[in-house]
Amino acid sequence: MDKWKLYARKSIGRRLYVLILRYFAFFALGAAVLLGTNYYTLQTYQKEMGEQQHKQDTLESMATHANQIIFRARGYYSFLTQFEYDEIFKEKDRLDAAIEEYDNLNLNAEEHELSDSVEKFFDNYFATIIPRTTAFARNNDMEGLRTISSSGVADEVNRLLKYTEEYKLKSQQALKQQNNELIRKSILLNVGLLVYTAGLLALAIWSISRISKEIGRPLSRLAHNADRLAQGETVRWDRTDSEDEIGRLSRSFEEMVVQLQSKEDMLVVQNEELSAQQDELQMQQEELQGALERMEENERYLKVRNELIGTIANTLDRRLLLKRIVENTVRLSRSEKGMILLLNKERDYSAFGISDGVIARFRSHLDDFVLPRLRQTKEPFLITRKAQKGESGLHEDPCNVTELFIPIVRTSGEVAAVMVLSRTGTSFSGTEEQELAGLAKQLALSLEKLEMHEETERQRQLTQNMLNTIHEGVQLLDMEGRILQANMQMHELMAGAEAAAEGSTLDRYLVHLEEHVENAGNLKAFLQNAADGRALPASSMVYRLTKPESRVVQIYCETLQLHGERFGVLLVHRDITHEYEVDQMKSEFVSTVSHELRTPLASVLGFAELLLTRELKPERQRKYLTTIHEEAKRLTSLINDFLDLQRMESGKQTYDRKKIDLLALLSSVVELTSGQSSRHRLLFETEVGQAPVYGDPDKLKQIFLNLVSNAVKYSPEGGDIKLSLSREGTAWRVDVSDHGLGIPADALPNLFSKFYRVDNTDRRQIGGTGLGLSIVKEIVHVHDGDIHVSSEYGKGSTFTVTLPIYEEQPPQPTDRPVPSRRAGTAGKVLVVEDDRHLQEMLMEELQQRGFQVFVSTGVEEAIQQIAAEPPDAVVLDLMLEGGQDGWSVIERMKQDPDLRSIPIFISSAFEEKDRAHRLGAAGYLVKPYAPHHLSDTIRRTLREALGKGPILVPASEPNDEK
Template sequence: MRYCMKQMVMSFRRSLSARFVFLMVVCAGVFLVGSALFLMYQQSLVRSFEAAQQKLEQKEMLTRQLDRAFTQAFFDVRGYFAFGRPVFKESVFQQQETIDQLLKEMEPLASLPEDERFLRDARDFFIRYFEQLVPKAVEAFERGDRRDVALIAENGGTAAVQSFQKRVARYHDALIDQMKQEYVRFKQKQQYSQAAFIALIAILLVLLQRLLRLAARQIGRPLQQFAVAAEQFAKQGEGAEWPAFDEREDEIGKLSKAFKMMMESIHEKEGHLLAQNEELLAQQEELEAQQSELEQALAMAERREQELARRNALIKGMAQSLDKKEVLTSIIDHLCAIMKAERGIIVAMDGEQTYASFGLSAMSVQRFLQQLYNGLEHRLLETKRAFAVRRELPMFERGYHDRPLHSHDLFVPVLSPDDDIEAIIVLSRFGAAFTDEEAAEAEQLGKHISISLQKLTLYEEAEKDRRLTEEIFNHLHEGIQLVDLQGTNRLMNGRMKEWFGAADDGWDGMPYAKWKQQLCALAVDERTLGDFFDQAVFGSADQLSVMMYELKEKRVVMEVYAAPLYRGEAKFGTIFVHRDVTKQAEVDRMKSELVSTVSHELRTPLAGILGLAELLLNKPLAPERQRKYVNAIYQEAERLTALINDFLDVQRMEAGRQTYRWEPVDLVPIIEKIIDAEKMGTDIHTFSVLVETKRTMIRGDSERLRQLFANLVHNAVKYSPDGGAIEVRVYEQKGCLCVDVRDEGLGIPAEALPHIFEKFFRVDNSDRRRIGGTGLGLTIVKEIAKAHGGEVTVVSEEKKGSTFTVQFPLAPVPQEVN
C-alpha cells in the first residue's frame, strides 16, 4: 500500500495531466455524491410526508366515523322516544360500543395538544351522554313520563349535543388544515432541496473555473516565462537569464531541462536553435488555441449541463404525481424554462380540455380554449408538426407599452403512438424567434410528455375499473372474504365489514389467527366455526363446504360456504361467502311451530269430539247424558272452528284480502261487553274499566275491534293463572285514543318481547306451555290495529304482569248545526 501511494504521488508530480484528471474525477465524484444525497433527501421527504399524511388521514377518517356514530345515536334516541321501538334503543347501545372503540383507536394517534383536548372532550361527552343523559331519559320515557324527557332535553341535553357536534366539526376542519399545511411544508422543503442542488452545481462550476485558473498558472505562466527568457536569449545571447524550473518533475520541469540543454548547445547549432525556437513559438500558439477551444468546450458543457438539469426537472416533475392537473402544470413550467419562453399553455385533448398555463391570465386562457379549433391550432391538428409564427401583440397584451410589440409563438403537438394528438403546447417569447432546432427539440420533448400522459390515462382507466369493481363487490348482498394459502386476509367487501364490525382497512393483511379469533368470538358455537375455518384453509378438501352458525348478540343466523381458488393447477387461496339466512331459518321455525301447533291444538278438540261421538254411537245413554255429550261436542266444534278461523284470519290479513266495514265506533261499550263475558268464566280475577276521556269514538270495524280486545282481555286472564286484577284504561294522548290492558300475571321475558307479535311464537317455558294456544292471537291484534291506522305495544316485567297498549287515530268530532 505504501509503495502504491508513493508511485501515485510520483505520478502526480511528474504529470500535469494526471493532476487535472484527478481534480476532474474529484469534481465528478462530488457531483455524483451530491446528486445521490439530493435524491435520497427527496425520497426521505416523500416518505415522511406520506407518513404524516397517512396519520392525518387516519385521524380524519376516525373523526368522520365518530361523528357518524354520534349522529346515528342521537337519531336512534329520538326515534326511540318518537316511536317507542326497542330496535332504536338497541341501536343506541350498539353505537355506544362503536364510539367507545373509535375513541380507543384515536388515542394512539393523539400526538398534538389539540388531539388530546378533543379526545378528552369526546370522552367527557361520551360519559355524560351515554351514562347520564340517555339512561335517565330512557327510564323516564319507559315509565311514560314524557315531560321528564322534555325537561332533560331542555336542561342541557340538546345544547350539549349541538355543542359537541360543533366541536367535532371544528376538530375535523383543523385536521383538514393540518393536511394542507403539511403539504405546503413538503413543497417548501422540496424547493429548498432543489435550491441546494442548484447551489451544488454552482459550486462545481466555481471549482471548474478555479481549475482553469490553476491550469493557466501551471502551464500558461511558465510558458510565458519561457517565452520572455527565449526573447532575452535571442537579444542578449549568453547573457540571458533562464527561469529555474529544474526542481519540477512534470512536463514543465522536463521542458526547462530540455531548454537548458538546448542553450548549452546553442552556439554550436545556432541555426538549429533558431529553428527550434520558432517551432516552440508555434507550439505555444497551438497550446493557446487549444486553451481557447477548451474554454469554449467548457462553456458548451456548462450550457448542456443546465439543459440536462432542466430536462431532468421536467421528467421528474412528470413522474412525481398521478394527478393530471399537477403533471400538466409541472410540464408547462419546466418547458417554458427549457425553451426560454415567457408564456405557455398545454391543453390535453381528453374531452374535458384539462389545461395548465404559465404567465397567462384566466381571461387569456378561456379565450384560447374557446378558439381552440378556429385559430392557428387548427393547422396544428391537421399537420401534426411543430411550427413557429411571429405576430403583433394586440392592445390587451401590450400592458403599459404604447408602441407595437411582436411575439414569437411555437405550436407543438404531443402525439400518441397511434399518431393522434394527445395535447397541444403553445410557447411564446418576445425576444428572438424560435429556431428549427428548438422546434425539433420541442417535438422530441413532446414524445416524453406523450409517454407521461399515456401513463396517466392508463392509471385513470385502471382506477376507474378498480372503483367499478369495488362498487359492484361492495353492493353484493353476501359477505365475501378472500384469504391466501397462509390464511392471511387479503380482501373483504363492504357487506362483510358491516356485518362483523370490521374497520375500512383494519382487516387488510390481518393474520389468520387474529381474524379467526375475532370472527369466532361473535358466533354462538365458536369451536365448530373455528374447525370449519381450519379445514377450509389448511385442509385437503377440494370441494365446496358449507355450515350454518348463529351470531351471539344480533340473533342472526348465517350460512358460510368455502371454496378453494386455483390459478391453473396451483391453489392460491380460499374464498368464504357469508349469507344472512335469518329469514329462511325463521320460516323453517314457523313451519315447525305451525305443524306443532296444528297437531296439538286441533288434535285435542278432535279427540274429544271423536270420543264423545263414539260413546253416543256404541252405548245407550240417558237423555240428560246424551244432551250433555252433544253440548260438549258442540263446544269442542266451536273451539275447533275458532282455531281454524284464526288461521284463516291471519292468512287473509297478511294477503290484504280482509274486508272491513268502516263506521264510527265507540270502544267503551265493546270493551264492557267483553269484560262482562270474561267475568262469567273466572272467579279469581277482578276487572275494572277506567275511562279518562270523553272522546272514545274511532272509525273502524266494530266486529274486528271486538276480536282485537277479546284477544287482549282473554290473554290477560289466561296468562294470570293465579288470578289478580285485570284493568282496562281508556285515555287520550297526542291526538290518539289509547287503550291499556294490564294484568298481574306471568309477564313476558325481555328476550321474548321483540318476537311477541310474530306468528306461532310462544314463550318457551313450562308455565306457559301448560297454557294452550296457537300463538296467533297477538298477530291478529297487530294486523287489526295496523288496518285501523294504529299500533300495539307492550311493556312487561316477568312475574309482575304485562301492559298492552293500543293506539288509534281519533275520529273527527262532528260539527253541530245551529
C-alpha cells in the same frame, strides 16, 4: 499553639471557622454566667419567701387552736355537752402538732421563747385548770368559774394572738424588703446583659473588619490587576507570602500572565503565515464556487425532471396530472408561463401564469393555425413576437416574447395534446427544443396510461355498482388470497370491518372471523379450501355472526376461470337471518300446534268413546258432553286463528264495517271475561260517555278479547287487569294493563310477528300458538289504528290500541220486500246442505225453534223445491255434493222476480262476505258456529221484515269460541 495558627492561616475557611468559634464561645460563656446568676437569685428569693410564709401559717394555726380550746371550754361550761368536751382535747392534739411543727422551723430566740411559753401554759391548763373548771361547771358553781376566768387564764392566749398579728406585720415588711432586693438584683442583671450585648457587638465588628482586611483587600487588588491586564496594560505584581487560597490564586495568576505574554509573540508569527495561506485558499475557493454553481444547476435540472417523471408515473388523477406537468415543465425550461391542452372532447387543460381571458382566446383559435401545423409536422415550432405592455414587466427597453408549441403524440401517431411555453427577453435554444421534445414523448406515454387507467376505473366502478345492487354480500379473492373487490352489502354485513374490505388479505379476514363468528373453525376451513382450490364437501354452508349483532349467513363460492385457468374465487354471503328465524318459528309452531290440537282432540275422542261404550248416569253424561263442547270450542278457536291469518296474508279477509260504540263493545268484553278466573279482578275505567268508531264489531271485539285473555294468562299469580278508555287527539285510546310476568326488552320488537313466542319456561307452560297478537295487529291496522306495548320484565305489561274517532254517518240500509208468512209457524226454512250430520243438527235446532224445515243436498234439487213452494228463508252451503257451487243458487234466485225477495243465509267454511253481500245475501255464518246463532238470526230477520223495517245484513256472530 503555633501549629494550630499555621494550620488556620493556610485556609480562609479555617480562619472564618476559628473566628466564628471564638465568637460563639464568648457568647455561650456570657449567657451561662447571666442565666446562672439569675437562676440563683430567684431560687434564694423563693426559698426565703416559702420559709417565711410557712412560719406565719404555722403560727396562725397555733393561735387558732389555742383560741379554739378556750372557746370549746366555755361552750362546755355553758351547755355541759360531751361533744364540746371531746373537742377540747382534739384541739389540744392539734395544738401540740402545730407547736411541734413550729419548733422544727428555723426560729430565733424570741420565737423559741414564745413556743415554750405556749406549750407550758397549755400543759398546766390541761393538768390543773381543766379539771377544776369542769368540776365547777358540773356542780354549777358559777362563782368558781368566774374566779378562775378573772385570774388571767386567757392572758397567754391573747398574748399568742397578739404576737401572731405582730409577726404577720413583720412578715409583710420582710416580704417587701425582699421584693425590693429582688428588683435591685434584676436591674443589675439587666445592666450586665446590656454590657454583655455591647461586648458581643464589638466582637462581631472586630471579626468583620479583620475578615475584610485579610480577604477583601487582596481580592480587590487581584481584580484590579486583572482588569488592567484585560485592557492590555503592563501589570506590576506585589508578591504575597499568604498561604491561603488568595495567596495561591495570586501567584498562579502571575504565572499565567507571564505565559500569555510569551505565547502572544508566537501567535503573531503564526498569524502572518496564516494570512498568506488564506490568500491562496481564497483563489481556490472562487474556482470551487464556480464548479459548485454548475453542479447545483445540473442538480436542480435533474431534480425538477425527476419530479416531473415521478409525477407522470404515479399520478392517476387527470386534473392533478395536468397541473403538475405544466408546473414542473415551466420550472424545468425556465419559462415564465405555460399551458397544456388535451385534444379530447372536453378540451381539458391546466395553465401556469396565464389569465382566463388568454386561455379562452387560445382555446377558441387553436384550430386556426397551431393545431393544423402540429398535426402535419408532429414537431415543435417557435413563434417570436413583440412583448405587450403587461408582459414587459420592469423592462424599460422593448423586448420580444418567444412561444414554443410542442405536440404530444401518441404511439399511434395521433396528436393527443398541445403544450405551450413562453419566455420574455430570451429564446429557446435548439438543445432545449430537443430536450423538451424528448420530454413530450414521456408525457404522451403518461397520458395514454392515464386514459387506460380511467377506462379501467370506469369498468371497475360499473362492476362495483352492479355488485352493490345485489342483495347478497360479494367478495372477490385472487390466487394469493387478497380481497380484490367487495360490495356495499358485504361492507354492511361485516359492520365496516377493514379486514373484510378491499385491499385486505384472507389471513386478516380469518383472524377477524375468529372474533365475530360462532364456531369459526368450519367457516375458516371452508374459506381456506375455497381459496386454495381444494375440493369442498359442499358448495355452501351456514354460519352465525355474533358481532355487532347476531345474524345467520349462508356462504357459497364459485371458482373463476379465464381460458381454462383459475384466477380467483367469488364468495357470496347471503343474510338468511329472517328465513332462519321463520323456519325456527315454524318448527316451533308445528310442535306447539301439534300439542294444541292433539290435547283437546284427545279429550274429545276419549270422552266420546266413554259415552259410546259405557252406560253412564245423566249427570256424568252431561259432564262429559260439557267437556267435549269446551274442547271443541278450543279446537274451533285454534282453527279460526289459522284461517284468519291465512285470509289476512292473502288479502281475502272481509270486514263488515259499521258505526259502533267502542264503549259498549268494551263493556261487553268486560262482561264476557269477568268470570274467566277467580284470582283476577277486571277493572274498566273511562271518563267518556260515548266512543263512536267505524269498524267490524266482531273483529274489534276479537282484539280486546285476545288482549284481556292474554293479560289473564300471563298473570298466573292473579291480580288486577285494568281496561281503560280515553280520548287522545283524534283517536280513542284503549289500554289493557296487567301486573304479571312482563316481557323481556329483547322480545318486544318481534312480539307481533306470527308464530313468535317469548322464549321463557314460565310462558311455555301457559301455552298458545303465537298467532293471536299478529292477528290483533293486522285487524288494528286494517281499521287505520295502531298498537304498541310497554313492559317491565317481571312487573307487567300494558298494550295500547288507538282507533280513529268516527264522525260521519254510515250509509242507511235499504228496504227489501217482505216475504209472506205461513200462519201458525215461525216460518218455513229450506236447508241446502250436503253433510248429513250438520243437516240433522240444523234441522233439530230450527224445528225446536218452531220452524218448518225442509232439506236439500244439491243445486238443482234446491232450485226445484224453492220454485215449487217458496220458503220464508234459505240456509245455503257454498260447497255442495258433487263439487256443485252454492253461488249458482243465489244467482238464479236473484234472477227470478218471485224468488229474489227470499232472505238467504249462507252457512259456509269459507269467508267470502263481500261477494255474498254483493249478491244480496241476508246473512253470513262461518262454520263452525253455535246452532242457536242461525235460528236467532233468521227469527230476527223475519221479524224485522214483518214489521216493515229494513232487513239488516247480520255479521258473523261474536264467536264465543274465539
